[in-house]
Amino acid sequence: xxxxxxxxxAIREAGAKDYAVFAPVAKDxxxxxxxxxxxxxxxxxHVLTVNTLKDVGLPRVEALAEFDRDAxxxxxxxxxxxxxxVFGSRPCDAAAQxxxxxxxxxxxxxxxxxxxxxxxxxxxxxxxxxDDACFCSSMGYGPHxxxxxxxxxxxxxxxxxxxxxxxxxxxxxxxLGMTPDADVEGDPPPELKRKVETGGLKExxxxxxxxxxxxxxxxxxxSCGACFYMCPTCHCFDVIDxxxxxxxxxxxxxxxxxxxxxxxxxxxQPRVGRHARYRQRIMHKFKYTVDNVNLVACVGDGRCIRxxxxxxxxxxVLEALVGNE
Amino acid sequence: xxxxxxxxxxxxxxxxxxxxxIKTFVxxxxxxxxxxxxxxxxVTVPGLGEAPFTPSSSPNVKEKIDFTIxxxxxxxxxxxxxxxxxxxxxxxxxxxxxPLDAWKGKEILIVGGGVGAxxxxxxxxxxxxxxxxxxxxxxxxxxxxxxxxxxxELILDKWQKINPKKIEIRTTVxxxxxxxxxxxxxxxxxxKDLGIDISNSVGVVCGPPIMMKFGTFALVEHGYxxxxxxxxxxxxxxxxxxxxxxxxxxEYMVCQDGxxxxxxKVKDKPAIWD
Numbered sequence: 001x002x003x004x005x006x007x008x009x010a011i012r013e014a015g016a017k018d019y020a021v022f023a024p025v026a027k028d029x030x031x032x033x034x035x036x037x038x039x040x041x042x043x044x045x046h047v048l049t050v051n052t053l054k055d056v057g058l059p060r061v062e063a064l065a066e067f068d069r070d071a072x073x074x075x076x077x078x079x080x081x082x083x084x085x086v087f088g089s090r091p092c093d094a095a096a097q098x099x100x101x102x103x104x105x106x107x108x109x110x111x112x113x114x115x116x117x118x119x120x121x122x123x124x125x126x127x128x129x130x131d132d133a134c135f136c137s138s139m140g141y142g143p144h145x146x147x148x149x150x151x152x153x154x155x156x157x158x159x160x161x162x163x164x165x166x167x168x169x170x171x172x173x174x175x176l177g178m179t180p181d182a183d184v185e186g187d188p189p190p191e192l193k194r195k196v197e198t199g200g201l202k203e204x205x206x207x208x209x210x211x212x213x214x215x216x217x218x219x220x221x222x223s224c225g226a227c228f229y230m231c232p233t234c235h236c237f238d239v240i241d242x243x244x245x246x247x248x249x250x251x252x253x254x255x256x257x258x259x260x261x262x263x264x265x266x267x268x269q270p271r272v273g274r275h276a277r278y279r280q281r282i283m284h285k286f287k288y289t290v291d292n293v294n295l296v297a298c299v300g301d302g303r304c305i306r307x308x309x310x311x312x313x314x315x316x317v318l319e320a321l322v323g324n325e
Numbered sequence: 326x327x328x329x330x331x332x333x334x335x336x337x338x339x340x341x342x343x344x345x346x347i348k349t350f351v352x353x354x355x356x357x358x359x360x361x362x363x364x365x366x367x368v369t370v371p372g373l374g375e376a377p378f379t380p381s382s383s384p385n386v387k388e389k390i391d392f393t394i395x396x397x398x399x400x401x402x403x404x405x406x407x408x409x410x411x412x413x414x415x416x417x418x419x420x421x422x423x424p425l426d427a428w429k430g431k432e433i434l435i436v437g438g439g440v441g442a443x444x445x446x447x448x449x450x451x452x453x454x455x456x457x458x459x460x461x462x463x464x465x466x467x468x469x470x471x472x473x474x475x476x477x478e479l480i481l482d483k484w485q486k487i488n489p490k491k492i493e494i495r496t497t498v499x500x501x502x503x504x505x506x507x508x509x510x511x512x513x514x515x516x517k518d519l520g521i522d523i524s525n526s527v528g529v530v531c532g533p534p535i536m537m538k539f540g541t542f543a544l545v546e547h548g549y550x551x552x553x554x555x556x557x558x559x560x561x562x563x564x565x566x567x568x569x570x571x572x573x574x575x576e577y578m579v580c581q582d583g584x585x586x587x588x589x590k591v592k593d594k595p596a597i598w599d
Contacts, residue, residue: 064330069372072412076331108566108581111326209595236570239330239563241374248372252330255569262571265561266376266398268534270599284570291576 001159001181004044010176011039011087017175019085019121022056024049033089042088047131048301052232053093054254056086057100057116060229064112065250067241074250079115085172087123092136092301094124094148096232101148102293103235112252121172124149125160127190133302135194135315141299143189154186161186194302196315198286201322205287209279213324217317218278220310221258227304227312228256233285233297236262257281282317329566332369332414333358338389339409343475347440348405349381349393354415360384362451363422363444363557363585367565368392368404369414376400377419377562379584381443383450384422390415393443393475419565420584423448423529423555425455432461432521434549436540438512438532439468442475444557445531453487460491463521467497467512467536471505474498493520512536513543523548531557538598541588551589558583558591 002010015021015037023042024031031046033055054060067074101117104110127134127143136142146152150169153160164170164180173180208214228234238255242248255262257280263271271277289297298314305313335352343349360366362384367375376398382391396405407413433452437445445464452462464484468474474481474496485494495515497508508515512532528549530540537556544554560572560579567581575594577583582590591597 065332067371072371073334074332074369074371074414076328079326079328104568108568109326109329110564110566110568111329115326235568237564238569238571239375241372243373245372250330250374255563255571257570263561265559266401270534270560270596272599276596280573284573288573288576 001156001184002153002162002178003159007153007160008039008042010178011042011085013176014085015039017083019083021085021087023087024089033086044088044125047127047129047134048090048092048303050230052230052303053086053089053097054100054232054235056084057097057120058104058113058235058237060254062112062252063249064239064252067248067250069246069248079112081115082119084116084120085123086120088125089122090127090301091124091143091145091147091149091152092134092141092299093232094122095136095141095145095299096148096301097122098148099233099289099295099297099299100235102295103289103297106293121150121168122148123151123153123172126152126154126186128155128187130190130192131302132193133305134192134300135196135302136300137192138194138196138198138315139296139298139300143192144186156184156186194315196318198318198322201286201318202290204321204324205283208321208324209283211324213320214275214279217320218275220312221274221278222310223258223260223274223277224309225256225258226307226309227314228258228281229254230303230307232299232301232303234281257284282321286318330416332367332375332416335390335413335415337407337409337411337413340407343393344473346397347393347395347475349391350404350407350413351382351389351391352413352415353389357387358390358415358417359387360390360418361422362425362447364418364420365562365565365580365584366390366415366417366419367562368400369416370400370403370407371414373400373403375414375416375563377565377580379444379447379557381446383447383454385451385454393440393446395440417565419562420580421582421586423451423585425451425458428527429458430525431459432526433459433463433529434516434519434521434526434544435462435464435529436512436516436532436544437464437466437530438536438540439473440475441532441536441557442466442480445529446476446479448529449484453492456488456491460525461521462492463495463519464493465495465497465512465515467499467515467532469499471498471502511539513539516540516543516547519547526553528554530554534559534598545588551592552587554588555585556588556591558586558597
């Protein structure tokens, strides 16, 4: 067991050992996961951070190379090499990281992402509270689930039980002089009110591409992309050059199948219609990723439900798809 | 770890006008970048971006690579303004090409259209360079008008003379002109009387979406099994390494699972002709 004060000291020490520390801090927009200088600023009371771990491992904008348009040169930018501690993410976000790993690292590896992941330690804070949008347990995870965490901290009263779940976690604890706790039970996890039954969903999606249900479930979607920006597993991106500059950068930017231009080629556009774009998002998460890496690309964090300006509720959509004959 | 996003510098050695909208760029990569015929590369114009192209030269030529490119978007329009001596970037090769080794002893039917002639030139050269391995090549190519035929000299003349016993080339145009003495009609109008033993044959289809669809249907009608029909799928590839999501076709990432895919793999995928 470790007290909050000693935990903050340990994070301070990690900072002194050259870890860049990302942690939840309260901002005007809500609690954000950001790089911090002072562990005293860490917020412990939120349900979830507004942003996700994508901001650490797969940033919304990153430079891959620098170009000189007149000289016609393009110089690649080196991968980052510093150590990173992500403190205080929730179990759903850690689980999402593991899904991103399965997709982005593998037979062919996204070298930028893999370089970051190699030097990232995930110290996750198990949940004490949940809100109406949380449905992680329906996706096979839970408020105290260790998936994706190197170290999991389980709340017990005002203190935390320390559990290491990976060799990297063990090494990190040793580095900071912390010891994992065995055989101690923490506070019980919060009850989730929201539950969604997804049994049979994959089999439905294997067959319902042309079903009219895609028109009805996407009726309220305006293709704004908010769900994608908030989603911890949505990982699509584009590679573009900063335009109109004689010297600029080649950027990797988040991009989404919600946007009409996503599939557009100079010569033609293969995916037309809002329903087709919404269908792609659901299919990618609940069918294609299962086909490819045997994982559902959803952890039940509920951010898409909280963020949607038109009340599109993923759980209702999933239920409609499962129930549709 | 290899930086998968780093383009290799390549100097433009020559620019060849093929049609009013299509040019071939012969480039010399400054580092080794081999490829198998049918694989593609991302070509960089610094400051404008990257776009995917399949080389049109033989995979057996290592020191220079040809790209035959239609001017149709911002990267290709800028490429068309570029001249000998200027630099581009190349990244790749990516994905899966044509499985030539599996085609040994077979008769090969190629159906192509428009700028689909580019990957098919690479394929044709690769086949010809090991012609003993194959029994026959029948190449049916269609263009919109006679002026739109890519590689006129090769398709209408030189390739016809390589080995008339083993290689037959048929051409057609959608609309003829005063000088055109050949067939008029879409490419499928010359995909008939094949003189091919279908049971020992593979088919290749490469061209614009509508031609891909009807070319494939024609091969199916001729009795080609779905697994013997090789399609070159075209999508908006961005990363080229199967991660960015732009080129998805069902669960496939066309940039890695393709771009060459057999019809049995994709026929049940949604919206394959779109």
